[in-house]
Amino acid sequence: MNPSSEQVRRILGRVKRAEFVGRTAELERLLSHASHAAHAAPGRDAAGLLVLLSPLAGVSELLRQVYDQLFNAQGDVVPIYFSLPASETTAVSAAIEFLNAFLAQYIAFRRNEPAIAQASLTMNDLVQLTPVVDLDWIEELVNGYNKERFSDGERELVRFCLNAPRRVPATNPQPYVLFDAVKLASYSDEQVPFANEIIKALVGSPSFTLAGLRREIIRDVEQADVDFGKLEKVRLEPLAEADARKLITSVAQREGVAISDECRDLLAQQFEASPFLISAMMQAAREKHLALDSYFDCERLYVDELLGGRLNQYFTSLLENVAPEPVDRRALIKLLSESLSAGQRTASFASWTKRLNLEPAYVEDILRRLHVLEIVNWDGETVDTQRGSHAWRDFVRSRFRLDALREPRALVVADLMSAALKRAPQTIARHYRRIASLPLRDVLQKFNFQNVPSVLFDYAAFAQNYKGAPTEEIAARLEIERQTMKLPQVFHTAHGVAFSAELKQFDEESCVVAHAFDGPSYTNENEIIWLAAKIDSKLEAEADVVEMWCNRLENLAKRSGFLRVQLWLIANEGFSAAATEKTRQHGAYASSRAQFELLSAQVSDSADKSATAANNEFVFILPMGADNELLAAATAEQIARRLNFRPEAINQIKTAIVEACINASEHSLSPDQKIYQRFRVEDDKLVITISSRGVLPANVAVKEGASVGETERADAVDQRRGWGLKLIRTLMDEVEFERVDEGTSLRMTKYLRS
Amino acid sequence: MAESTKSNVRSHKVGTTAVVYASDYLNKLTGERIERECKKQLDSGARALIIDFSDTELVNSIGISILLGIIDIAEKSGALVVFSEVNNETVQLFEMLGLTRHVVLAKDEEEALTTLSASTKAMGH
Numbered sequence: 001m002n003p004s005s006e007q008v009r010r011i012l013g014r015v016k017r018a019e020f021v022g023r024t025a026e027l028e029r030l031l032s033h034a035s036h037a038a039h040a041a042p043g044r045d046a047a048g049l050l051v052l053l054s055p056l057a058g059v060s061e062l063l064r065q066v067y068d069q070l071f072n073a074q075g076d077v078v079p080i081y082f083s084l085p086a087s088e089t090t091a092v093s094a095a096i097e098f099l100n101a102f103l104a105q106y107i108a109f110r111r112n113e114p115a116i117a118q119a120s121l122t123m124n125d126l127v128q129l130t131p132v133v134d135l136d137w138i139e140e141l142v143n144g145y146n147k148e149r150f151s152d153g154e155r156e157l158v159r160f161c162l163n164a165p166r167r168v169p170a171t172n173p174q175p176y177v178l179f180d181a182v183k184l185a186s187y188s189d190e191q192v193p194f195a196n197e198i199i200k201a202l203v204g205s206p207s208f209t210l211a212g213l214r215r216e217i218i219r220d221v222e223q224a225d226v227d228f229g230k231l232e233k234v235r236l237e238p239l240a241e242a243d244a245r246k247l248i249t250s251v252a253q254r255e256g257v258a259i260s261d262e263c264r265d266l267l268a269q270q271f272e273a274s275p276f277l278i279s280a281m282m283q284a285a286r287e288k289h290l291a292l293d294s295y296f297d298c299e300r301l302y303v304d305e306l307l308g309g310r311l312n313q314y315f316t317s318l319l320e321n322v323a324p325e326p327v328d329r330r331a332l333i334k335l336l337s338e339s340l341s342a343g344q345r346t347a348s349f350a351s352w353t354k355r356l357n358l359e360p361a362y363v364e365d366i367l368r369r370l371h372v373l374e375i376v377n378w379d380g381e382t383v384d385t386q387r388g389s390h391a392w393r394d395f396v397r398s399r400f401r402l403d404a405l406r407e408p409r410a411l412v413v414a415d416l417m418s419a420a421l422k423r424a425p426q427t428i429a430r431h432y433r434r435i436a437s438l439p440l441r442d443v444l445q446k447f448n449f450q451n452v453p454s455v456l457f458d459y460a461a462f463a464q465n466y467k468g469a470p471t472e473e474i475a476a477r478l479e480i481e482r483q484t485m486k487l488p489q490v491f492h493t494a495h496g497v498a499f500s501a502e503l504k505q506f507d508e509e510s511c512v513v514a515h516a517f518d519g520p521s522y523t524n525e526n527e528i529i530w531l532a533a534k535i536d537s538k539l540e541a542e543a544d545v546v547e548m549w550c551n552r553l554e555n556l557a558k559r560s561g562f563l564r565v566q567l568w569l570i571a572n573e574g575f576s577a578a579a580t581e582k583t584r585q586h587g588a589y590a591s592s593r594a595q596f597e598l599l600s601a602q603v604s605d606s607a608d609k610s611a612t613a614a615n616n617e618f619v620f621i622l623p624m625g626a627d628n629e630l631l632a633a634a635t636a637e638q639i640a641r642r643l644n645f646r647p648e649a650i651n652q653i654k655t656a657i658v659e660a661c662i663n664a665s666e667h668s669l670s671p672d673q674k675i676y677q678r679f680r681v682e683d684d685k686l687v688i689t690i691s692s693r694g695v696l697p698a699n700v701a702v703k704e705g706a707s708v709g710e711t712e713r714a715d716a717v718d719q720r721r722g723w724g725l726k727l728i729r730t731l732m733d734e735v736e737f738e739r740v741d742e743g744t745s746l747r748m749t750k751y752l753r754s
Numbered sequence: 755m756a757e758s759t760k761s762n763v764r765s766h767k768v769g770t771t772a773v774v775y776a777s778d779y780l781n782k783l784t785g786e787r788i789e790r791e792c793k794k795q796l797d798s799g800a801r802a803l804i805i806d807f808s809d810t811e812l813v814n815s816i817g818i819s820i821l822l823g824i825i826d827i828a829e830k831s832g833a834l835v836v837f838s839e840v841n842n843e844t845v846q847l848f849e850m851l852g853l854t855r856h857v858v859l860a861k862d863e864e865e866a867l868t869t870l871s872a873s874t875k876a877m878g879h
Contacts, residue, residue, distance in 0.1 A: 651843040658814050723815040723851055730850050
């Protein structure tokens with residue numbers, strides 16, 4: 001069935017829904033939030049959602065698409081989209097524009113006439129268009145506005161306008177405000193604390209989405225004394241690489257610009273997947289009737305745009321907003337340009353004040369704005385200038401040469417063009433190298449207590465048992481590998497170069513430092529730092545290279561004060577016998593590329609499996625005590641019978657469950673006195689998780705490996721109480737405590753074949 | 755042959771041997787009942803104990819630890835202990851936890867009585 005014309009109407013959206021690339025998940029999330037808000041109980045706290053943007057992300061089209069979908073749905077919420085004007089306006093005029101937009105869009109929705117939403121209409125026009133059912137409250141609102149307009153209090157007028165959505169009668173469809181505050185920084189000099197008024201008005205409105213630069217919105221929400229934790233959040237990063245390529249293709253098609261695949265990939269990299277910069281380039285290409293068939297075409301247009309087109313306008317207005325006075329702006333450009341050229345990352349606040357020769361309070365203002373735009377990182381004392389997009393840095397350097405050094409424009413253009421052309425193949429080469437390289441950091445980030453075959457970290461054992469075997473066979477055999485190891489839970493990763501300048505000589509991705517916990521509780525003893533490095537070698541890595549890397553990583557650990565570390569070296573073709581010996585001497589894990597890829601698949605699989613597992617899961621909650629463990633055992637029996645477990649295995653499962661339930665009841669000091677059971681059926685196994693809330697019992701931390709048969713009759717009664725866990729380990733094929741914040745969660749697996 | 759169920763544990767005596775019947779689920783509660791009954795029987799002059807598991811389907815580790823306690827008490831009293839009609843799964847658990855090293859297993863009560871009789875003779879009672 002074709003969607004009706006109403007379903008596909010484009011109202012505020014600048015592109016068709018089908019052409020809207022890369023933000024599907026966020027779009028769904030916003031729509032779901034709006035729908036949820038519509039069905040929330042009246043009188044509850046406002047349901048707010050913050051969209052926190054990275055400066056390169058772009059949000060207006062996302063909000064416009066949400067608007068269109070809500071409008072076309074003609075459901076219980078009335079979408080209201082408002083974007084703060086960029087500049088040359090005041091808080092008062094922006095607030096009046098908001099009121100106007102609110103009325104126009106509310107009336108447009110009620111009449112189901114999209115044209116009204118964008119029409120330029122006076123308040124009186126809008127009253128004329130108001131449906132009879134809304135006439136009373138809208139007339140009252142407009143009258144109130146007319147009164148406020150002629151009063152002296154600017155702040156009162158701003159507040160009146162921004163609070164208009166609250167005046168919709170409770171029996172009416174409620175407005176859902178989509179507020180684009182990306183330009184909020186432009187209003188920071190106002191007499192009226194505009195950010196504060198906006199946030200307070202939104203929080204008082206029925207429901208809303210507020211989008212803005214992440215550093216600014218977080219600070220403003222906190223300053224408005226609104227509980228940041230209560231608001232939902234969506235974080236918008238620049239587009240993923242694949243989406244950026246799709247966006248370029250889509251915009252190029254829409255603008256009628258021919259573009260080669262090579263140029264598409266270059267622009268995606270060069271503009272760091274920024275929808276705004278990409279769209280600006282495509283629009284410029286269309287206006288100039290240019291095809292983008294070569295790097296030359298792209299860079300020529302880029303230089304034109306940077307020195308005189310849309311990019312120039314954008315960055316100039318951004319600078320004007322940061323430093324409104326021309327003389328201050330010139331000083332700022334000089335300072336920024338010199339720190340970029342010197343490659344000196346940081347400087348003190350005092351040196352900035354001195355170099356800018358301005359009052360400290362004004363320097364603070366400038367730095368705060370630059371910080372919000374993520375052009376610098378400023379922590380109150382130190383200023384890190386190595387930030388901002390490549391285009392921004394080119395802009396700053398060229399402005400400095402033109403404005404401060406007064407170099408001839410032709411020379412600056414030529415140099416910029418030359419530099420851009422030289423950089424283009426390097427940019428692309430770096431991109432391709434990154435694609436081809438092992439995603440060390442990505443994989444480490446996925447470490448989350450998974451059990452993986454130990455052989456994946458032992459090149460010698462892998463070479464002996466698996467080398468040369470077909471991939472399918474290796475995968476199948478790894479599935480039944482008995483020797484497994486539990487990965488730690490990684491909570492932070494960074495490139496090694498962030499810890500050691502010595503690593504600058506290598507690719508950023510060559511070395512990764514991963515902070516993790518490898519035990520069931522977050523304690524000092526369980527904290528461990530994995531230091532992983534990729535060794536560039538076409539053959540098996542040799543001992544001298546391994547020794548060098550181990551020393552390098554150990555030095556890094558020592559200098560950084562890491563107490564427990566685990567070294568992990570990865571070499572494409574593995575390690576020679578002597579190199580393997582070296583890894584053992586240093587206690588380092590060693591993997592070849594093949595092992596790394598198998599590991600990568602395993603840690604990714606575990607994430608996928610947990611997402612799909614819900615379909616095959618049974619969850620039961622039982623109160624503790626009263627022999628309720630028998631109910632759990634009976635349930636397990638029924639499930640195990642369905643899977644055709646042998647009677648003996650079924651009894652083993654039942655006994656293990658009984659023991660797990662007793663453990664949960666006895667040791668956890670559970671506040672809710674409940675046992676949570678999850679039975680997950682997989683192809684060849686039954687996975688049972690028994691959890692309880694409460695404290696983490698001491699016996700959970702007992703080291704594994706004690707043989708059950710070693711139990712002596714002379715054991716004290718207390719020790720006998722530890723038998724439960726030993727029995728479970730003997731009766732089930734895999735047993736492990738999952739990491740939980742409190743209480744315990746014991747996962748037990750029984751394979752059909754056992 | 756006198757039969758007693760006063761502590762909800764069925765038992766009876768054959769000469770100086772007390773036969774105590776375990777319930778369908780041997781846990782802390784039922785284990786302690788058996789323990790009390792065994793103590794009572796030993797205090798009243800029993801020289802051997804047969805614990806019959808013919809009704810027992812499931813045993814947990816606490817129940818097993820109590821059984822070990824009963825074996826201790828019996829040994830101190832110089833009494834022998836035999837477990838009868840233990841199902842295969844429970845035998846496995848007893849083996850895992852080392853119980854079978856300290857107690858004789860018999861197919862049924864009759865075999866248990868025979869075993870005890872032979873042991874008594876061998877010890878010269």
